[in-house]
Amino acid sequence: MFPCTGMVHIQNLHLWSEFMKAPETVKKFHLLKTGDTVVVAFSGGADSSALLHWLCKERDVHKLTVYAAHIHHGLRGKEADRDEAFVRRCCEKWKVSLFVLHVDVRVEAARTGESEETCGRRLRYAFLEQKAGELHAKIATAHTLSDSIETVLFHLTRGTGLAGLRGIPASRGKIIRPLIETTRAEVEEYCARNTLSFVTDSTNFSHTYARNRIRLDVIPVLRGINPSLERTFSRNMRLFASDEAFLREETERLLKRAYIKRNRPWEQSGFSVSILRGSSLQGRALTLAAARATGFTPEATHVEAMKSLLEKGSGQISLHGKWLAEVEGNRLYFYIPPISLEIQNFSAPFVPGKTKIGPIFLQTSVVEMENINKMKTFSTHYFKNILDCDKINGKVVVRTRKPGDYYHPACHGVGKSLKKLFNEAAIPLTLRAYVPVIVDDLGIIWVGGFGPDMRCAQSASTQKAYFCKTVWNDGEDKGVK
Numbered sequence: 001m002f003p004c005t006g007m008v009h010i011q012n013l014h015l016w017s018e019f020m021k022a023p024e025t026v027k028k029f030h031l032l033k034t035g036d037t038v039v040v041a042f043s044g045g046a047d048s049s050a051l052l053h054w055l056c057k058e059r060d061v062h063k064l065t066v067y068a069a070h071i072h073h074g075l076r077g078k079e080a081d082r083d084e085a086f087v088r089r090c091c092e093k094w095k096v097s098l099f100v101l102h103v104d105v106r107v108e109a110a111r112t113g114e115s116e117e118t119c120g121r122r123l124r125y126a127f128l129e130q131k132a133g134e135l136h137a138k139i140a141t142a143h144t145l146s147d148s149i150e151t152v153l154f155h156l157t158r159g160t161g162l163a164g165l166r167g168i169p170a171s172r173g174k175i176i177r178p179l180i181e182t183t184r185a186e187v188e189e190y191c192a193r194n195t196l197s198f199v200t201d202s203t204n205f206s207h208t209y210a211r212n213r214i215r216l217d218v219i220p221v222l223r224g225i226n227p228s229l230e231r232t233f234s235r236n237m238r239l240f241a242s243d244e245a246f247l248r249e250e251t252e253r254l255l256k257r258a259y260i261k262r263n264r265p266w267e268q269s270g271f272s273v274s275i276l277r278g279s280s281l282q283g284r285a286l287t288l289a290a291a292r293a294t295g296f297t298p299e300a301t302h303v304e305a306m307k308s309l310l311e312k313g314s315g316q317i318s319l320h321g322k323w324l325a326e327v328e329g330n331r332l333y334f335y336i337p338p339i340s341l342e343i344q345n346f347s348a349p350f351v352p353g354k355t356k357i358g359p360i361f362l363q364t365s366v367v368e369m370e371n372i373n374k375m376k377t378f379s380t381h382y383f384k385n386i387l388d389c390d391k392i393n394g395k396v397v398v399r400t401r402k403p404g405d406y407y408h409p410a411c412h413g414v415g416k417s418l419k420k421l422f423n424e425a426a427i428p429l430t431l432r433a434y435v436p437v438i439v440d441d442l443g444i445i446w447v448g449g450f451g452p453d454m455r456c457a458q459s460a461s462t463q464k465a466y467f468c469k470t471v472w473n474d475g476e477d478k479g480v481k
Helices: 006-012 014-019 022-028 046-059 078-093 105-112 116-135 145-158 184-193 210-225 229-258 273-277 282-294 300-312 369-378 418-424
Strands: 037-041 065-072 097-102 138-140 270-272 315-318 324-328 331-335 347-349 353-357 360-368 386-388 397-399 437-440 443-447 464-472
Touching (some): 037 046, 046 065, 065 116, 078 097, 097 116, 116 138, 145 229, 229 273, 270 273, 282 331, 300 315, 300 324, 300 331
Parallel strands (some): 065 097
Antiparallel strands (some): 270 331, 347 397, 386 464, 397 437, 437 443
């Protein structure tokens, strides 16, 4: 926060109090404090010129260190060169250190497949973040209330929930927006009263861009219906933001209650289907859970598909990229299918020691008769871990499962296919490809998590055995459960 004496100074800035809301916005949202370093995104337009001008007036009073950053996008030829020259003159006049980045947005967009607008924004913020990181600074952008209203209308047109009706926030991370409660008209009035010149981007008047059409065509019509359009939208956006914050907190509580942690090596952490299915916040919870797991906000069609999965109680859908959402048992989880030809065709000689199969290690050691009984005292899963050496026939290998695999687990007493065993144990598809399977010339003799086949199980006559266990690659010995 600025010191208390800052209020006197703000009141003396009658031009600001009359025509712009920046001092009040800074105080309300705690955007700046004495001694801060700020990098201003300076295009040379009216908004950023007014913002940089004010910060320069404030820097001595509040010991601010002010820098400017300008990006030449390589899209507007001589006009862009003119803007850069103007920015350089302003910074020299106001004694502001300036950083300039030259990029060819058209070439970069063609390379990445982005739109030029999206690409330019990405490069612009990457440059600002880089400089702010080097200087341990905040980033000040000149977004106004008018920009925020245009954003809300754009979101409404494209489709949105409450989150899209909040407008542009006053801050996000290290980014601050002191003009976010000030209209574009108020900014221009401030420039006129302070005899500030500025440049105008000719593309702002092009109807090619959707946001321009909203600003040039839609806003004037709405203002004709409601002359107090900006203040009405400002009030509504505050209400939407408050409601969204409450619903976000409730969604966080729901996800926390629904969370299921991984208790066994083959399990995935996930969320309880039964808890999510009965909640009115289901859509929000699915959106938030998927975004956190994958790093991408799911589209509305994905959210509806996940709802259908919860209702069905099983199945999977594709999300962004290679990510899948799957429901199995009472668990919803997100993953990238890990199965590769290398894993599908994995096969290695069975020898004492450690064998790695993806995220799972199979550890085996030879145990003599005198130590077999001792195993019972320290292995809680003793029976599943022991494989009688003398009952093994011929060549022994470790491999991954194959279609049609079938064996008689000693702990079950009846023969079953691995597919059925895995389904009954709710082992996720994402990990089934990694479960170690030990076979000899007669067939399967041991399966990770299920123990030995009946014909190779330990008995009273066992003289020598293999002790087998699976270890998850996070270093935690899970044993075999």
